[in-house]
Each structure stands twice: as C-alpha cells, then as structure tokens.
Amino acid sequence: MQAKNSNLIFNKDFSQLNTLLEENYSDSIKFILVDQNTHDHCILTLDQIGVSQLEDAEILLVPDGEGSKSPEIAISLWQALMSHNADRHAVLINLGGGMVTDLGGFIASTYKRGIDFINIPTSLLAMVDASIGGKTGINLDGVKNQVGTFNDPVATFLNTDFLQTLPQREFMSGWAEVYKHALIDNVSLFEEIQKIESPSKEVITTDLLKRIIAVKQQVVQSDPFEKGERQILNLGHTIGHAVETAVLGSDHELLHGEAVAAGIVIENFIAEEKNLLDNNIRKNIQEKLKSWYPDVFKLEFRGEALTEIALADKKNTNQNIRCSLLEEPGKVKWGIEVNSEDIESAIKQWNAI
C-alpha cells in the first residue's frame, strides 16, 4: 500500500514546516503545545534545526500523562489562547505523543469554531497511529475519548529522529501498533516484521514508517467516520482495552500498546475457536509477541472481570461486545459478536501460556 494523503510530510530538516508557516501563517499567532517531556527533548530539536518561523511561538505546556486529556486542561488551553488574543488565523502546532496530538487537535478544532493545527508526533505510537486518521479528543469521567471531533491537521510532519529520546518501554508500546498494522496489511509486511528479533529505534526507517502509516490511511480513507470497515483497526483492542483497564492502578499497570499485544493474543484464541484462524499462524503470532513482551505474558487475568469491563465499555454505545478478528495476515473480519464464554475460554488459554 502507498500513502496517498499529501499532508503527510516525511522530512528530517523541517524546511517544509518553515515554508508552510512562512507562506500561510506569517502574520498569525503561533502556538506550540507540548508536555513536559516533549518540552524538554523535542523543542530543542526544532530549535537546533532552525525553524525560524517558530522563534516567537507561544509555548503551551501541559503535564505529561493521560490525565492531561481532560476538560479542565482543555478549558485552561482555550483560556490561554484567548489571553494571547488568538484569532481564527492562529495556528497550533502539536509537538508530542498521542496525548498531545489528541488534546491539541481537539482544542484547535473547537476554539473559535476551529483554527488550523499541525501535528508533529514524537512517540512511535503517535507517528503510526494517534496522529493519523483525524480523530481528536479528550477523556470524560474516566471514559476515554468521550468528547472529540473528526478533523484533519493542515499537515503532519514525521521525523524518526524524535524517537531517540523516547523511553524504550514507550517505544515498545508503539511497536505493538506497528505489528497490528502489519497484521492488517498483508503477508509480506507481516513476514518482514515477524523476522525482527528485537525491535529497536534503528528499525524504524522513514521507508518502514511510510508503509506502516499507509495501512491505517488506506483503511481510514475508505471509512473516515468509522461506520464500518475502519473497525478493523480495532484488532486486539476490544480485549486489549479491557486488559488495560483491569490492571489500571495496580502494580502491573500496562501501557496501551502492551495491553494491545495481550489483546491480539487473546482475541486470536477466540478467532481460532470460531474456526477463523489457523492454529499455526496463531501460535507464531503468540510466540513472537511473547518474545517481545515477556513481562506482559507473566500476567494472569480473570475472564469474568475482562468481560465485565468490555460490557461496561459497550454500555456507552448500547452494543454487544464485538471484536475485529484475524483470519490470516492481511485479512481481518470486523463486527464479530463475542460472548462471555468466548472471552473466558480465551483467558483460560492465555493464563496457561
């Protein structure tokens, strides 16, 4: 697959960012949204490579962590824009991981009925997933992404150099989404990724990044508002999200991608049980993920608890539990109803690995 969306810019020196700002926003007030880590590690990188158009940009700093995707922080950011007299020509640059791109995209989409924004993802997860596809949002009362918009940035700048300062555990969290995209795409990308023994930042070349992103883009273009086919991107996520919630606040809290890795394996048990997925392929995926995420595989879960969480999740949308299940690399079936017995039997198999 090839990326089609021309607003993705793969450029290490950011000269095109400078040109874009010069040509379209030279008289606009410019803002850069960062969290503490991207403030400390990534603004410097922009500075070093001389984006002169951003020299006078106002910095909007929020605490790092999912907690900043909140109504309180959103209000404080709208107020900050107002206090700087930002008008509709203002532009917001989101420099950070998925938290920053989700939050900033939402702020920009709603302030004065929408100002332009530009994404510069700095985590692997944001590069391959969060900053792609036009979903923005914040959490409400503990429910993720409850308030948000579908809205595209003016441009997304992708530069793998930012990964150098990303902690390895965060890198591996994004890697699970890389793997998911490879599973969705086709056998050849899957086999290529499957051969990698230990994923490292060096593996993420611009070329590989382009191919991984193209998988999501292609799906999103066919169903931008998630009416149907886009749900294939939820592979590993129905159970993954339940796993993430189940361990929240415990000593074994998982990052999103780590929970997705478990989710893929557990959902694959369900897929095999439903005669969708071949036993050998399932085992190969399981062994690969186990070698990459050994600590995740040490965790045991309770099927009942995960079913409850998955059901509570669905209460918000009045639906039964539905999963996107793998048939083979390159082929995912979405909207498959899954019941508590399916989940409990899959969890038993997971606990026995």
Ligand SMILES: NC(=O)c1ccc[n+]([C@@H]2O[C@H](COP(=O)([O-])OP(=O)(O)OC[C@H]3O[C@@H](n4cnc5c(N)ncnc54)[C@H](O)[C@@H]3O)[C@@H](O)[C@H]2O)c1
């Ligand atoms: N909009 C979508 O389609 C979509 C899709 C998937 C995930 N998401 C959202 O993305 C978020 C998760 O994204 P994430 O994993 O990037 O989380 P994150 O933004 O919280 O980043 C993870 C950690 O890495 C740090 N970090 C980021 N880049 C860094 C760098 N270059 N150097 C050093 N530290 C760096 C951050 O400060 C943070 O501590 C969640 O809120 C999730 O809901 C959105």
